[in-house]
């Protein structure tokens with residue numbers, strides 16, 4: 001499977017939205033309860049750009065978007081501006097192939113040259129693949145929000161993982177996703 005990683009475009013939003021929505025119904029992965037309408041996804045995308053703190057990259061396999069990674073405001077108060085929340089989501093058939101790592105590498109590579117001090121991943125438990133993925137990219141666990149969300153049959157805890165984005169020796173400053181990025 002030939003996979004390219006590039007910045008997301010308007011034309012990708014339907015696919016991005018479908019992938020995200022597939023983890024809402026019947027899953028605890030997202031604490032949303034209702035699927036996002038496409039119009040909401042378009043409003044969401046207006047906050048992202050090809051440079052800056054808030055970016056979206058997609059994985060494209062044989063012309064189809066099969067996953068995305070994004071960096072978003074951590075919290076909506078000015079003092080949090082230098083922190084972002086990162087997310088990686090693949091369609092189910094594309095999991096387990098290492099594409100999560102390629103997306104996260106491409107995103108982090110773009111973010112380390114921006115004015116970002118910390119990146120956070122908030123992982124609804126259980127999700128061992130996501131924890132392993134983020135550990136591999138230098139995120140460390142800083143805490144757990146115990147039973148912070150209620151979805152489906154019960155309460156779920158959220159693991160908070162933090163990544164230092166200010167290290168001058170960060171390997172992400174050098175390595176992008178060599179096979180197929182748009183720089």
Ligand SMILES: CC(C)(COP(=O)(O)OP(=O)(O)OC[C@H]1O[C@@H](n2cnc3c(N)ncnc32)[C@H](O)[C@@H]1OP(=O)(O)O)[C@@H](O)C(=O)NCCC(=O)NCCS
Pocket residue numbers: 023029087088089090091094095096097098099100101121122123124127128129130132133136
């Ligand atoms: C989480 C996700 C992004 C990981 O991406 P991926 O490409 O499937 O991950 P990989 O195949 O590279 O596996 C990542 C690691 O988890 C491990 N892993 C995979 N599935 C696992 C499982 N069920 N149990 C334990 N470990 C697992 C892999 O061995 C790998 O370990 P390594 O990094 O030490 O090599 C992807 O599975 C996904 O999109 N899942 C659904 C949405 C989601 O949960 N997103 C994260 C929200 S926080």
